[in-house]
Amino acid sequence: MLKFEHDTFLEYVGKEAVAKREEIEKVVDEISAKGYKNIFLIGSGGTIAMMYPFEYILKSNSTVEVHAEIAAELLVMNNRHLSKDSVCIFASVTGTTKETVAAAEFCKAKGATTIGFVAEPGTPLAEAVDYCISTGHEKHSFDTFFLHLQLLTFRFIHNNDEFPQYEQFAKEIALLPEGIVHALKTFDSRAEQFAIRHKDTGYHMLVGAGNLWGNTYSYAMCILEEMQWIRSKSIHAAEFFHGTLELVEDDTSVILFKGEDETRPLVDRVERFAEKITNELFIIDTKDYPLEGISEEFRKHFAVNLNWALTGRISVYLERERNHPLELRRYYRKMEY
The missing domain is CATH 3.40.50.10490 (Glucose-6-phosphate isomerase like protein; domain 1)
Known part of the structure; x- marks a missing residue:
């Protein structure tokens, strides 16, 4: 729904x-x-x-x-x-x-x-x-x-x-789920607008680091590729400037997952570069969302949970805009390989 x-x-x-x-x-x-x-x-x-x-x-x-x-x-x-x-x-x-x-x-x-x-x-x-x-x-x-x-x-x-x-x-x-719910309410319109804007975009670069690298890899492979059949590439922020930067053009979709751990400056560097080149930079920054009752020292760890929930809202709107159910598969568990 x-x-x-x-x-x-x-x-x-x-x-x-x-x-x-x-x-x-x-x-x-x-x-x-x-x-x-x-x-x-x-x-x-x-x-x-x-x-x-x-x-x-x-x-x-x-x-x-x-x-x-x-x-x-x-x-x-x-x-x-x-x-x-x-x-x-x-x-x-x-x-x-x-x-x-x-x-x-x-x-x-x-x-x-x-x-x-x-x-x-x-x-x-x-x-x-x-x-x-x-x-x-x-x-x-x-x-x-x-x-x-x-x-x-x-x-x-x-x-x-x-x-x-x-x-x-x-x-x-135990307080985290309530904080995530409030963040989702704030983010929802951004998720919908992203899906509307990019329903026909054929390729996305996703960049992350630290404890958000797994989410970056997962969203590119499991959601965009497997569940939406959209070509994507997950790039670690520390490696972005060792090859991938040469593929960025003014219409390239670059999605940055920004967390709050020690690797944040690595993603900041990619952001500074990308905003000079592309008009399609989209940033999901966990720092933008207050989590009531969560200590500052723990926020960096909970960025994983928050980022995952936020990206889930993009998924449901992509499903709607592309008329492509997230459950639809051609090959996965459909044939022997």
Whole structure:
């Protein structure tokens, strides 16, 4: 539906998702007490993109060793860091993504501890892992996964004596869905106007960095390419000036995802360049949206959740303007490959 169902969002993400806090903390505490060597964040397509923000968060906030791996590649690469002392975390909305399920079984066979985030319990991924955290339904799955991964990641960091603010962080994350709802109301008209303006645009550049790089990659590949059949390219802001800049012209659509972590200056640099060249620069900046009750020090982490929700409004308007259902596929899960 084009009209955002605020009450539904607050019920599923604001209430039900937050209610999983104790379950998630129990899982992390058990694993931390047992001990582990490293953490693997594993997924396919949109779910490996979902893991990239938390790889960045762990790398920039903790000494815990972390690896983000594409499930299919992990199965063939003989990763020497993967062992019985690894903690392997997976996500799949349907719980049936073949490569992700196979990777979970592969990691478990090596003796690793496995955690799966799924929508529905009883699915292959849910059955394959040691710990299954289910949303119970597919409504707002990614919004919920992001919130759960925030709790899980920062609990691991807290248990590693590197995040004494965890209790305050967890309390504030319960306020985040309400803040997101207010941001969506503010952004909605911009999302609609973007879709109207670009319904026939055949190519978009998407640029991001830091903990928003995963969202950048995901929106280009999973939404624009898979769900709308629009050619796109995701470019890391740190790499933009090593090739891609030469393709920018005055009518090139450049979409910048601006967050609030340490990499923001990298995106600022791209912005300064792009605004001199193209007339089609579109910026989604999480800093533009107040999040009531959220401490300034935590905003940079929550940019992931906020950015994801905002881009979702662009998607529904593209669907309408292009008369192209987001569920429509030609090949994905339609044929053998």
